[in-house]
Each structure stands twice: as C-alpha cells, then as structure tokens.
Amino acid sequence: MAASPTSSLAPPVVPMELHAGNRDRLVAALRGHLSASARPLHGLVLLQGGEEKTRYCTDHLELFRQESYFAYLFGVREPGFYGAIDIASGQSILFAPRLPADYAVWMGEIQPLSYFRDTYKVDMVFYVDEIAQVVQDRFGDHGKPLLFLLHGRNTDSGNFSKPASFEGIEKFDTDLSTLHPILTECRVIKSDLELALIQYANDVSSEAHIEVMRRARPGMKEYQLESIFLHHVYMYGGCRHCSYTCICATGDNSAVLHYGHAAAPNDRTLNDGDMALMDMGAEYHFYGSDITCSYPINGKFNSSQIIIYNAVLKAHNAVISHMRPGVNWMDMHKLAERAILESLRKEQIVQGDVDDMMVQRLGAVFMPHGLGHLLGIDTHDPGGYPEGLERPKDPGLSSLRTTRELKEGMVITVEPGCYFIDALLNKTRDDPISSKFFNWQEVEKYRNFGGVRIESDVYVTAQGCRNLTNCPRETWEIEAVMAGAAWPLPASSSMAAAAAENRNGISKAL
Numbered sequence: 001m002a003a004s005p006t007s008s009l010a011p012p013v014v015p016m017e018l019h020a021g022n023r024d025r026l027v028a029a030l031r032g033h034l035s036a037s038a039r040p041l042h043g044l045v046l047l048q049g050g051e052e053k054t055r056y057c058t059d060h061l062e063l064f065r066q067e068s069y070f071a072y073l074f075g076v077r078e079p080g081f082y083g084a085i086d087i088a089s090g091q092s093i094l095f096a097p098r099l100p101a102d103y104a105v106w107m108g109e110i111q112p113l114s115y116f117r118d119t120y121k122v123d124m125v126f127y128v129d130e131i132a133q134v135v136q137d138r139f140g141d142h143g144k145p146l147l148f149l150l151h152g153r154n155t156d157s158g159n160f161s162k163p164a165s166f167e168g169i170e171k172f173d174t175d176l177s178t179l180h181p182i183l184t185e186c187r188v189i190k191s192d193l194e195l196a197l198i199q200y201a202n203d204v205s206s207e208a209h210i211e212v213m214r215r216a217r218p219g220m221k222e223y224q225l226e227s228i229f230l231h232h233v234y235m236y237g238g239c240r241h242c243s244y245t246c247i248c249a250t251g252d253n254s255a256v257l258h259y260g261h262a263a264a265p266n267d268r269t270l271n272d273g274d275m276a277l278m279d280m281g282a283e284y285h286f287y288g289s290d291i292t293c294s295y296p297i298n299g300k301f302n303s304s305q306i307i308i309y310n311a312v313l314k315a316h317n318a319v320i321s322h323m324r325p326g327v328n329w330m331d332m333h334k335l336a337e338r339a340i341l342e343s344l345r346k347e348q349i350v351q352g353d354v355d356d357m358m359v360q361r362l363g364a365v366f367m368p369h370g371l372g373h374l375l376g377i378d379t380h381d382p383g384g385y386p387e388g389l390e391r392p393k394d395p396g397l398s399s400l401r402t403t404r405e406l407k408e409g410m411v412i413t414v415e416p417g418c419y420f421i422d423a424l425l426n427k428t429r430d431d432p433i434s435s436k437f438f439n440w441q442e443v444e445k446y447r448n449f450g451g452v453r454i455e456s457d458v459y460v461t462a463q464g465c466r467n468l469t470n471c472p473r474e475t476w477e478i479e480a481v482m483a484g485a486a487w488p489l490p491a492s493s494s495m496a497a498a499a500a501e502n503r504n505g506i507s508k509a510l
Helices: 017-036 068-074 113-120 128-139 179-188 192-215 222-235 251-255 303-322 329-346 354-359 422-429 440-444 475-482 490-507
Strands: 044-048 082-086 092-096 124-127 146-149 173-175 247-250 275-280 282-284 291-296 411-414 417-419 451-453 456-460 465-467
Touching: 017 068, 017 082, 017 179, 017 192, 044 068, 044 128, 068 082, 068 179, 082 128, 092 113, 092 128, 113 124, 124 128, 192 222, 192 275, 192 282, 192 291, 192 456, 192 475, 222 247, 222 275, 247 251, 251 275, 251 451, 275 451, 291 303, 291 451, 291 475, 303 329, 303 411, 303 417, 303 451, 303 456, 303 475, 329 354
Parallel strands: 044 146, 092 124, 146 173
Antiparallel strands: 044 082, 082 092, 247 275, 275 291, 411 456, 417 451, 456 465
8 A cells, every 4th residue: 555645845945046046147158258259348137027917807916927038037926026236246137017906905015125125135116116227327338238038949849038028118229139049048057045955845846756656547537637737746855846737647648748738638447557757846936847657547558568667777877877967868769769679670570780770860759759858947948950050850869859979068868769650651661662670460569558658857977977866767766666665675775865965965055
C-alpha cells in the first residue's frame, strides 16, 4: 500500500539579489558590446511587463504570469509595470501603474511606490504615466535619451517580443536591434541563485512524480494523475503555476508527443498493461522544471515494455555521461538515436547496419523530436539559435531546439524517447529504401504500444554535468516505488546522498 503523501520541502524565500545580479550581467554585457562597437556607454534599457488579460469578451481575468524577460530582470509579479536600467550608472527604475481608488475595494490595498522599491530592491519607482518626464529629466544630460527596446524573434515559437510603448515615446531615440540578442544570451547561463530555484522546482516536481507513480491504478482517468501532480506541487511546494500543460498519456496516447491539449485532454481510462508517459513540471518564482517519467500502470514491466524502456534509458544515461562544456548538442542527439537503434536491432525490431540507418535518418522514425532544450524561466528557454547558427533541415535534427556547444552554467533537458507513431511508420513502410531496415513482423507487435520518454533536467558544470532531477529510473527502482517502497531506495542510498549533497549546496544559495 502506498504511503500517505508527505514532503520535507518548504518553499524558499527568494532574494531579490537574484534579479539585481541579472541586471548587473546585462549592463556588463551591453557595456562590452557598445565599447567594442565604439558607441557611447549611455542610454536606457526599457522593458514593458505583461498585462492582465480577460477571457475573450468577458470580465473574467485569467491568472496573470509575468512576461519572461521582465521577470528575469525585475522579478515583479504584478501586471502593468515597466522597468528601466541606466547603462551608465547601472541604476534600476520601476514604473508602476497608477491604480484607481476602487481597486482597494475589489482587489486589496493600493501599495505606495516605496513598497515596490523595497520589495523588488530597485533604486527608484515612479508611475507609468510619468515615464516620459522621468526619462527626459533624469537621463537627458547627453541630449535626447536613447532607449534600448526589446524586439527579437523567439526561435522556438517564431513569435517576436513586444517592444515597450508608452505615451510620448516618439520624443526619444530608440534602438530595436541591440538588446534582444544580448539579453537572451544572458539568460542562457544560470547564476547560483537561479540554479537554486530550478533545483527547488525539480525537487518538488520529482516528489510529485513519485506520488503519481505510487497512486496510479488501472481504472483511473489520466486527469486524475494530473490532478495528483498539481495538488502536490501546490499543496507542498507552493507552486501555483506549472511550466507547461501536463502531458498525462497512457496506452497509445503516449505516442502523441504533445498530448494533453484541449482536443486530447488527459481523459482516457487507464488499462491494466498500459504504459504511462507523464511529462509534468512545476514552476516556482518563474523558474521551471520539465520532467518525464514512463512506467507501467499496473506496476510491473512486461517483456515488451522492458525492451523499449531500457532502450530509452540507455540513450538517456549515455548522453548524461558524455555531457560537458564544449560538447555539441547535435552530437548528443545522434548519440541518443544510435543507442536506441542499437537496442532495437538487438531485439530484431530493426535490421541491418546502424551506420546506414543513421545516414537514412531512421532514428527520427522512433524519436522525431529533439533531444532537449534550454530550461529556465521558460520551459523552452531562449538562446537555442543565436545569430549565425542555422537550424538543420534533416528529419529529427530539424526539431532540435538548439545545436549549440554546451557551456558551463547551462541548464538543458535530456529527453530521449522511442515511440511507435502510425503516421511515421506508414510513411517509412512505403519508402523502398528505409523500409528494408525494419522487421515489420516485429514492428507490428508494437503498433499500439505508444511510447516511452525519460526526461531529466541537467546542469552543465566545469568538468561534466549534474542531474537536477531525482526520480526512479531503473525498472527495478520503479517497480519497488510503485509497490510502496520509500525513495530513494536503500540500495541507492550512497548515490542519493551524493545527489542530496549537491542539492543542498545549491539550496544554500537561497
């Protein structure tokens, strides 16, 4: 019988020095760029925070979550703010919305400007309707102030960030090209304080995944597993937001890569013999986690499940063992593909030379997504394709969210998978070259299998990497935990102690 849910975790107090440090890094990077370009070291970075939105034409306000670049620099949780940083002095300014008197009746106390200065540890606070006057009066010593605005393309979504706009902005010179690539690159490398929050989100999410694992039973609904996760991360972790919509896929739904959306709302009944693919991650003070666990709903792996699961686990572990600064991420993707294909060939699901399979890009039939992505304030953190780095065109590789070389301080997900997707298998079977590599008699046995994904969040260190995720991974560990065993298992105690020491070291940053 599974133990009652408990947690030894407590939501940490977040020091605003985290965001002050982020601002300092941006100012240093901007000064370096301007100096190298023989441009004067003055001007203001100006960002516009997020706005509250209603549900379509109604007055129902959706739960607000701050715009990510603004959150990175200022840590402000309220909507309607602007923020500025003076490049010459490094001084920071917030501009708060001037709220109507009846806000105090419906929404709570109207805070004075000093509250925001003290809470967010900035140098000055004014009202939004004072932006033009403040900028001209305080930063016009060199003539018309230059405003560095945030405008650039997100290489995952294809969408563009929204540059700040305010009444009177036409009176100032603006630069729309300098800020975005520099600020994005700042976000790629995590500080110790940022890492501590990502570690906390991982700890809470790992614990919640284990709770879901223990309570899963045939006959339940997928959304009940989602509910267990959401309850745990909020009840015990203080995480009101998740990093993304929960993917709670069982049976053949686990071959749907982004299952859980409105048209596939985690509503299938769990059957005895199903594999579950649970991709869920909590967010704390904007910083997120992204974890996937795969396991049999009945708590016991059958022979087919062991084959596919261990193929993915082999790829997962191989990548982590090779990660260190200077390693190319596309090479890691190909390493994962090769490990999976070798395992499938051993089981006679595919046949022939693995090198030839790699040339034909057959790894993408089983793993059409990329190996992983940068992680931070956004699940798919920006910076995957800086200027000059082109996205590959080949199947599978074109889905990579980055092809960069790893750097110390990056946090990146490692999430290999193996799926039996009808649309891809049918297309491959019709191809006379690719089809010969498949033992179709064996493949047909897995047609309704679904898929397996194993995902961990990994921090790149000076000498290698550190796995921030703490979930059962070996099949025997999963079976023991699903049967009610404590985690970590006694046999894993030495490994767990080392991991806990790493996490404690990170948490001391908070």
